[in-house]
Amino acid sequence: MISFRLLVLCLLLNLSSFAWAEEVMSFSSDLNQIRYQSLVNELRCPKCQNQNLADSGSGIAVDLREQVHQMIEDGKSDQEIVDYMVARYGEFVLYRPQHSSATFLLWYGPFILLAIGFTIFVSVIVRNRKRRNGARL
Structure with missing residues (x-):
């Protein structure tokens, strides 16, 4: 029982030290x-x-x-x-x-990759439509 009280007291002291550690x-x-x-x-x-x-x-x-x-x-x-x-x-x-030449890819790399991906997506769609239209004729 005494060790439990001692443990609780130590925990309370530890918690109160956090409040003192706050910067003012x-x-x-x-x-x-x-x-x-x-x-x-x-x-x-x-x-x-x-x-x-x-x-x-x-x-x-x-x-x-x-x-x-x-x-x-x-x-x-x-x-x-x-x-x-x-x-x-x-x-x-x-x-x-x-913004500098060293951080160019950091700032603009995602937009460049998005533009490349969009271009590839559109070209694949256009190519597939041309194939379908060519197969129907």
């Missing part, structure tokens, strides 16, 4: 807070790979959120912050990579 950041203006939320939602966590900085609980994401907060409060523009992150972690940190 103060901003000098509401605009800075909106900018912060926008940036941490648009930047990808370098460790988690499929989560943005806002959703990630990894140590590097916590550090980067603090760094974004500090840079905003220091008066850096959004573009300066994004440029810093790209310079440090590569274009991987962007959910929407910039």
Whole structure:
């Protein structure tokens, strides 16, 4: 019975530590807070790979959120912050990579494949109709 109470107490202490771990950041203006939320939602966590900085609980994401907060409060523009992150972690940190020759296929590849597939589909349909019309004559 004592071990059960000890287990429950440990679980409650563990749960309460999660509430303390939540980040509390103060901003000098509401605009800075909106900018912060926008940036941490648009930047990808370098460790988690499929989560943005806002959703990630990894140590590097916590550090980067603090760094974004500090840079905003220091008066850096959004573009300066994004440029810093790209310079440090590569274009991987962007959910929407910039348009360049290196990312051409990433942006336009699906549309090119769709156009090729549509062209092949139409040509097969036209060829089959010509065969049917030729067989009827």
